[in-house]
Amino acid sequence: MQAHIGDQLVVPCPAALGGSVLVGLDGTGNSVPAVRWGAEEAAVRGLPLHLLHSWVSQPWPASCVPAEAERRGYGAEALGRAEAMVRDRHPGIAVTAEQVDEEAADALAERSGTATVLVLGSRGHERVSGFLLGSVSLRVLGRAECPVVTVREEESSVGPGPxxxxxxxxxxxxxxxxxxxxxxxxxxxxxxxxxxxxxxxxxxxxxxxxxxxxxxxxxxxxxxxxxxxxxxxxxxxxxxxxxxxxxxxxxxxxxxxxxxxxxxxxxxxxxxxxxxxxxxxxxxxxxxxxxxxxxx
Missing domain, CATH: 3.40.50.620 (HUPs)
Known part of the structure; x- marks a missing residue:
């Protein structure tokens, strides 16, 4: 399956993703706690970390969807920021990043078959401590073949705590x-x-x-x-x-x-x-x- 990081074409090897901690990110703020959580999980378990972004599933308002090149650029920047954050916090773990041209739910569900755990971000409630799950998260949760961890946007911890x-x-x-x-x-x-x-x-x-x-x-x-x-x-x-x-x-x-x-x-x-x-x-x-x- 083909994927793009910026203008570079990448053909990921499924075997290389086996046993990884897979993190789905959309480039918004709710992705940051999920990336931090996934990186910590990979570091503690000694597993590779794989970051995935779908440029066709970016959460733009219907009235102002940018051109394809801009959306690919946005995705590449989001992955770059996430990868830099991971390498800064956990320089010892193996990190790969992938931008795909398929729906995020489909890509994540497919790759969950070879992942150890999948981590997704979620918008938090303003007044009620809990989750607001988007359609992508719900579709992935219903199809994933591995455990899926949902992490709130305002979550500050990077692990299960005590x-x-x-x-x-x-x-x-x-x-x-x-x-x-x-x-x-x-x-x-x-x-x-x-x-x-x-x-x-x-x-x-x-x-x-x-x-x-x-x-x-x-x-x-x-x-x-x-x-x-x-x-x-x-x-x-x-x-x-x-x-x-x-x-x-x-x-x-x-x-x-x-x-x-x-x-x-x-x-x-x-x-x-x-x-x-x-x-x-x-x-x-x-x-x-x-x-x-x-x-x-």
Missing amino acids: EVVVGVQETGAEGDAVLDYAFTTASAHRADLRAVRARAPRTDAAHALDTSEGAADEGELLSASVAPWREKFPDVEVIEQLVDGRAVPVLLAACSRAGLLVIGRRVRRAPMPLGPSVLAVLHHSRCPVAVVPRIA
Whole structure:
């Protein structure tokens, strides 16, 4: 697939992008935290960083779209600034930049198949701490084959901080990809991991006596889900948390100290690629969110 950096034609080698941290940037301010986050992730994990910009998907108002040459020039400048920032902060990591002449969502979704993680920027709310996701981000989130981290425009941190929160609603093989990513990230950044499971509250009298027994069963499911990963990552301090309530508010409430919230999404979901719970978490989360495709 052909790509352009300024006037230079580049034909990227897919094998060269394998295992990279992929960052999609549109050249606006909301790209800067995503680039910083992606660079830190690449540095901590010892991975290459690949910056991608689509000149055909630039966010110009419909009334004043520049000519193609100007848009290519704008893209080249945006990539140049991002690459310079990365090299200044992390001179030791391998960085590549690519400008494509295809839709950003298509290019990012395709390259996600060989990436370790994809990082996207998001405009933050003015008064509500959360995300405003554009159509590109939503389309990529629904199609990406690797975990996707969304980072707010006003985000100042460059990593998951002292604690990673992971939602543990699926047990067994269905939840493995989510836990794998959460534990790997916590270990790489030397962060604690809070494994949170929401339990539907018992409200009817017929089940009132079963509350403690049900809580024990749910607690055992949570512990059993986390146990193999505790063994695989003995360096990670794990806090198991079982909370009565619906999954979305439980997860959001658990993120008071977190620098990253990790959730899963079903693949091949129709007609909506992202379920309402995923969308609600993305919209209201106070910290960056990693959405991991569940392959089981």
